[in-house]
Amino acid sequence: MSFFIYISFILIIAFSLSKSLKRDKRTFSVNKFLWIYVLIFWGVAPLFQYIFQQFPWNIQISKIAAFKANSLILLFIFVYSFFYKKFAGNSSPGTKSGLPIIPFRIKPFGIVLVLLIQTGILIFFYLNYGGIYFLRGEATGADVIGGSQAIHLIISQVFRAFSTIITVVLVINYKFNKSLPAFTVLLVSLIILLLTNFPLSIARYMAGAFYLAIFFVYKPAFKRKNIVVLGLIFLLLIVYPAISVLRNLSNIENFAYAGASVESFLSGDFDNYSTLSMTIQYVKEQGITFGRQLLGVLLFYVPRSIWPQKPVGSGAFVADSQNMVFTNISSPIVAEGYINFGLFGIFLFALIIAFITARFDTRFYRIGKLNFLKLYYPIFLGLIFFILRGDLMSSFAYSVSFAVAAIIFIKLVNPFINYKEI
Numbered sequence: 001m002s003f004f005i006y007i008s009f010i011l012i013i014a015f016s017l018s019k020s021l022k023r024d025k026r027t028f029s030v031n032k033f034l035w036i037y038v039l040i041f042w043g044v045a046p047l048f049q050y051i052f053q054q055f056p057w058n059i060q061i062s063k064i065a066a067f068k069a070n071s072l073i074l075l076f077i078f079v080y081s082f083f084y085k086k087f088a089g090n091s092s093p094g095t096k097s098g099l100p101i102i103p104f105r106i107k108p109f110g111i112v113l114v115l116l117i118q119t120g121i122l123i124f125f126y127l128n129y130g131g132i133y134f135l136r137g138e139a140t141g142a143d144v145i146g147g148s149q150a151i152h153l154i155i156s157q158v159f160r161a162f163s164t165i166i167t168v169v170l171v172i173n174y175k176f177n178k179s180l181p182a183f184t185v186l187l188v189s190l191i192i193l194l195l196t197n198f199p200l201s202i203a204r205y206m207a208g209a210f211y212l213a214i215f216f217v218y219k220p221a222f223k224r225k226n227i228v229v230l231g232l233i234f235l236l237l238i239v240y241p242a243i244s245v246l247r248n249l250s251n252i253e254n255f256a257y258a259g260a261s262v263e264s265f266l267s268g269d270f271d272n273y274s275t276l277s278m279t280i281q282y283v284k285e286q287g288i289t290f291g292r293q294l295l296g297v298l299l300f301y302v303p304r305s306i307w308p309q310k311p312v313g314s315g316a317f318v319a320d321s322q323n324m325v326f327t328n329i330s331s332p333i334v335a336e337g338y339i340n341f342g343l344f345g346i347f348l349f350a351l352i353i354a355f356i357t358a359r360f361d362t363r364f365y366r367i368g369k370l371n372f373l374k375l376y377y378p379i380f381l382g383l384i385f386f387i388l389r390g391d392l393m394s395s396f397a398y399s400v401s402f403a404v405a406a407i408i409f410i411k412l413v414n415p416f417i418n419y420k421e422i
Contacts, residue, residue, distance in 0.1 A: 005050070005063060008070035013043035015077060020229050026365060027222045030357045030377075030384050031084060032229060037388045040236045042073050042332070046273035049266055056271035057319075057329065059278060069276050072346055076334045079350035087358035099220050100367045101374055103176040103420040106169070110416025111185055114166045118189060121163045122196045125156075154301060154401050157206075160197050161405035164210040165375050167193045169413065171217045172370075176420070190214075205389070206398070209382030216378045272332040272389060278318045279335035283342065286321070293317065293392075294340045300397040313391035314339055331390035357384070369419060375406040 016039040020032055049055050050066060061069070106114075167189045174182040199207040222228065289311075296311030304310050311317065315331035318339070331339075337349035364377040379402055387395040 002063060005066050005070065008067065008074060009043065009047045009050070012070065012073055012077070013039060013047065015081075016043055019081065020233075021226055026361075027228050028216050028220060028381060029361045030381055031088075031361055033232070033381055033384050034080075034353075034357060034388065036229060036232050036236070037385050038073075038077055040233065041270060041272045041389065042077075042334075044237075045270035049270070049273060052266065054266045055277075056266070056268045056274040057278075057324065057326075059274050059322075061274070061277045065277050065280060068280055069273060072276070072280070072334050072338060072343075075343070076337070076346050076350045079347050080354045083351050083354035084358050087355050088362055099172065099175070099217065100365045101172065102367065102369050104173070104370060104417045105177050105420070106173050106413070107416040107418065110413055111170075113416070114169070114413065115185070115189060115192075118163050118166045118192045118196075121159045122192050124159060125196055128156075154397065157398050157401035158405045158408075160202070160206065160210075161379065161402040162409060163193055163196045164213065164379065165405055165409045168213050168217050168375065168378055169370070169409070171214055175218070205382070205386035205395075208385065209379050209402075212382040213378035216381060268329065271330050272335075275315055275318065275330050275390075276332055276335045276338075278322060279314070279331065279339050282318050282321050283339060288338075288342045288345070289340055291340050293336065297393045297396050300393055300400075311393075313393040315391040331392065333388050333390060333392065336390060336392045353387075370410065370414070370417060372403075372406050372410055375410060376403055379406075 016035045019035040020039055024032065026032075046069075050061070055061055167186070170182075170186045170189045174186045193210075197206070197210055199211060202210075293311050293314050296313075299307070299310070302310060312320075312327075313331065314336055315329040316327040318331065318335075319327035319329050333349055333353065334346055337345035337347075339345070341348060360373065360377055360380060364373050368374070380399075383395070383399055383402065387399065389395075
């Protein structure tokens with residue numbers, strides 16, 4: 001059995017690595033980022049955990065359970081790969097700037113308007129959180145808006161994404177209109193953004209999605225296409241675990257403690273394999289939920305005061321079934337599909353992810369005016385990691401919140417954009 005387990009690990013790692021490094025005229029794509037995630041979180045990390053027999057949350061995974069977990073992962077990635085190829089189409093390499101956006105200039109009044117909005121968002125967080133924080137451990141929480149935690153989270157995430165989108169658009173504006181005024185406006189916006197969404201003061205997925213988006217629009221193409229892939233692999237193996245420690249420090253003096261982050265490779269930061277195995281065990285004992293968990297995802301915005309029996313996230317749901325004290329754990333998209341509909345769920349979720357990813361990758365790279373996808377895609381590049389890691393209830397809620405921010409922004413800023421002839 002061990003032989004087949006190691007063979008399955010090799011298949012996962014080799015297949016995802018080949019897909020990550022596959023030649024592509026695009027330096028960035030959601031598809032590439034998905035394969036990088038699979039490589040690290042579903043391949044390399046679980047392999048080391050299995051070799052050392054040390055799994056996050058101190059669970060025991062038998063050889064049979066490990067083989068089944070690997071089989072489900074392989075099912076997901078093979079189905080995803082097949083349908084991504086079917087759904088993906090030809091795309092344009094973009095304009096001279098590397099962005100598939102018709103060059104534009106934002107009118108002065110539009111510049112003033114977005115900076116005022118961004119400043120207002122900063123004031124909102126300052127008043128609600130009692131200050132500006134540079135480490136997540138410093139935050140003391142905020143007053144709940146409208147008496148609902150769900151509504152409060154949606155509003156706050158929309159605001160955070162809105163502030164980021166403003167900076168993203170001003171980066172693009174500077175690329176198309178390289179001048180001192182455009183640079184000054186961008187610098188002011190970036191400072192406001194850092195005060196609002198400092199990387200170490202917010203969740204890692206959010207920091208990654210926001211600042212990767214800014215980097216992407218500033219430098220959307222490299223001569224060596226795989227430099228981004230290799231850089232991301234380095235970030236996920238080295239920087240990601242370190243941020244786990246730094247973002248929860250209570251003060252700068254404890255910075256040296258970050259050295260202990262090496263232990264994160266066998267800890268909860270890489271717990272997808274453990275939570276998938278726990279989900280497999282739950283389904284074996286209790287059966288699938290026939291979409292109940294998915295219903296909670298789709299109706300995430302409904303307050304529990306209205307729906308007391310509203311499902312919790314799948315990670316917490318499975319952890320509670322195991323009588324775990326700490327329930328804030330991940331639930332990879334493979335586990336989400338399996339707990340809802342079994343093997344069919346894995347097939348279905350892989351197909352849906354393939355459809356969304358292929359459409360985004362294809363349509364974004366078609367040259368056009370600034371629209372919803374041109375704003376949302378840069379953020380979605382990083383957000384795909386959160387969607388794959390789970391749980392789906394949280395990632396879907398934040399994905400929708402960020403999409404709402406992009407929709408509102410494009411409606412607001414469109415009247416103040418002048419496009420240039422190309």
